[in-house]
Amino acid sequence: MTTRTDLSASPPIDSREDLLAVFSGGEKPRESWRIGTEHEKFVYRTADHRAPSWDEPGGIRDLLTGLTEYGWQPVEEQGKIIALSGKDGTISLEPAGQLELSGAPLATLHETCAEAGRHLEQVKAVGDRLGLGFLGLGMWPDKTRAELPIMPKGRYAIMLNHMPRVGSLGLDMMLRTCTIQVNLDYASEADMVKKFRVGLALQPVATALFANSPLTEGRPNGYKSFRSHIWEDTDPHRTGMLPFVFDEGFGYERYCDYALDVPMYFVFRDGKYIDCAGESFRAFLDGKLPQLPGERPTVSDFTDHLSTAFPEVRLKSFLEMRGADGGRWGRICALPALWVGLLYDHGALDAAWDLCRHWSIEEREQLRHDVPRMALDAPVPGGGTVRDLAAKVVDIAASGLTARAALNGAGDNEGGFLDPLRDVVATGITPADRLLNWFKGEWNGDVSHVYEELSF
Template sequence: MTTKTATDPKSAVIESRDQLIASFAKGEKPAERWRIGTEHEKFVYRKVDHRAPSYDEPGGIRDLLLALTEFGWRPVEENGRVIALTGRDGSISLEPAGQFELSGAPLENLHQTCQETGRHLEQVKAAGDKLGLGFLGLGMWPDKRRDELPIMPKGRYDIMRRHMPRVGSLGLDMMLRTCTIQVNLDYASEADMAKKFRVGLALQPLGTALFANSPFTEGRPNGMLSYRSHIWSDTDPHRTGMLPFVFEDGFGYERYADYALDVPMYFVYREGRYIDAAGLSFRDFLRGELPVLPGELPTLEDWSDHLSTAFPEVRLKTFLEMRGSDGGPWNRICALPALWVGLLYDQGALDAAWDLVKDWTLDERQSLRDAVPKLALDAPLPGGGKLRDIAGEVLDIAHAGLSTRGRGFGGDNETGFLDPLREIVRSGKTPAERLLERYHGAWNGDVAQVYEEESY
């Protein structure tokens, strides 16, 4: 989740709805300036007993953050506590229970993405070795109850923790027990954004299936292959889901702004403090009628903060975020951006991907999304067959898109980063299914073995 690293005192006051719409247009970039921003989270555990460390304890999350300053990372504080880091590779932040996230810098190609990922993981492993900490690459804690997990000292999380149980039964699981990989991508125009949004939403279930990696809850199989994805189905219906309006004629910046205005607020950030506005209306804020700040109008920074509190499968800010995939091992961190860059950053690939999904109905898209957490590649495909039936074709489209991009390094283009996904399609087994095979086989029902085999 987003961590504020600074406040802009010059952020413009919003005086008209047009400013909200224009904020999306400011994200438009010509193709030569398109970048790739990759975010990945991992679970932190004590090697001696697999316990999730608290923030304050010796050798805990605070000490891990401080240890990384030896690599040039700069601390970001909230109320006198270090809660994030900034540096040349983007920012490091904390999810609510101490999940460790790198929000990578905007980079030109996937070779740079993998180099950035490698630097980060080597740094956290070095720091972790000194502190007795390990890092696990899964989509959900395989063995932890909610009450066993620490809470990080971040104001927005206190507000969210209070609000989540009011609107869904699994929101606290989303906050405390899940990890994801996502990629942030650019668009050239409103029309380009709309087409990328539609392809991203329609094919997000395939991304969920290929990266399905959360089959355990509290030490046992949970009946799902991506329980992390299932969690989103009962987190908060006002700010999650497949956004049917994206596929309607005329979809663009204005329609997304209307959607975001209807997402209930979480907070307003003022003078280093998060003010609880959970459930209140940003439309009231625009009229100066927000009960917690009567008479005050929002700024564009408030709007940006608010956009970060919507959690659909694809999210629009001044870029598009592909949000549907579980956390996983090193090579799949690079594979996720390879999939979406290949599909969305070449016009021929984008057109081919759209041709594949454009005739799916609203109900068919939703049914596919609903089936994927449990069935992954065996989810029923619109028009008949299973999702696995198009997986190879989608990877071929992404491969062609990456080939056309022609971003080489040492004689290789970017297509090799798709190899882990090719292996999943070839074998027919998702990462979660391989974990379950080991659980029922070599692990003899002991999920603790996952720490030996799935740590970075």
């Protein structure tokens, strides 16, 4: 989740145009489009597989402190190190100590994959010294909520308190899941709309290809991506497929209205998070927020608020693709490859839209509902399965990457980063299927083997 690293003063919001400028201000010419890759991993003690707390010796605090040896700068909240900033982006903590790299905006997949490699080398080096390992999955396969620590971040305390009021699985989302995401640019409002629609409609394909969370508390949970299912019962006010995105006339205005109707979590003031859970940002705009009577929000307050909506695709000053489970190194590179191939080439974007443009709201919702359990076997509108659709989607992405012609020093284009997805399509075996096969076969129901097979 978003970690605030810029504490500089922010201008007040004086008009609706100030809100819309957050979105329009993200518009960039094609040559300036960048790729921002985010990936999370679980941290565990190698001695006993326990999730370490923030303050224990050799725990999360010491991990962050150790990473400063590589030039990362500490970010503190109330005197406690809770994140790092550097040339490769931001390293931050999820609520139970999941470690996230929010990578820098980079021009090519070659660069973003190299960035991921640097990060993993660094965390493994520090982890080896501290007796820590890192696990690439979409959900803790063996931990109960009660076994997990809580990180000292003010926004998380507010969210942990609020989540049980609005859904039954929100605490699992916060404490027991990991994801890979990619942030992408747009040239104009119309370009944003088309990318948003393709991203939303085809997000279940990414969920199926990256499905990697079939175990909970040491047993199969009945899903291929339980992480994705969790979002169906987290908070209906801030999650889902956003059917209005497909309405005629959709654009910045409509998404702004959606964001303003998402209930608030907090306001950040003087280094502290003020609990405003359930309050209205519209009331805040009118100076009627009970926690700050008479005070009106700044642009930073609005950008903070945008980070508390969790739809399958999210708009800020860029678009976030949010449907994939966490995974190991090759999948960290494959997720941005999929979406860059689909969305950053006009021909590929048109072809991708042709696959899904005629689906009804009900068909999109049904696909979103079926995929967490069935993954590649889920039926798609018009016939066939997600595996059939995924084959077409990956081919279109490959054509888009070929058209980009972004070559590395050896003369290779970016298409090779799709290889893990080509393998899933060819075999019909997702990471979740492989994990279940191990669990039921050679592991003989002993989930502890996951630490040998799926650590970085």
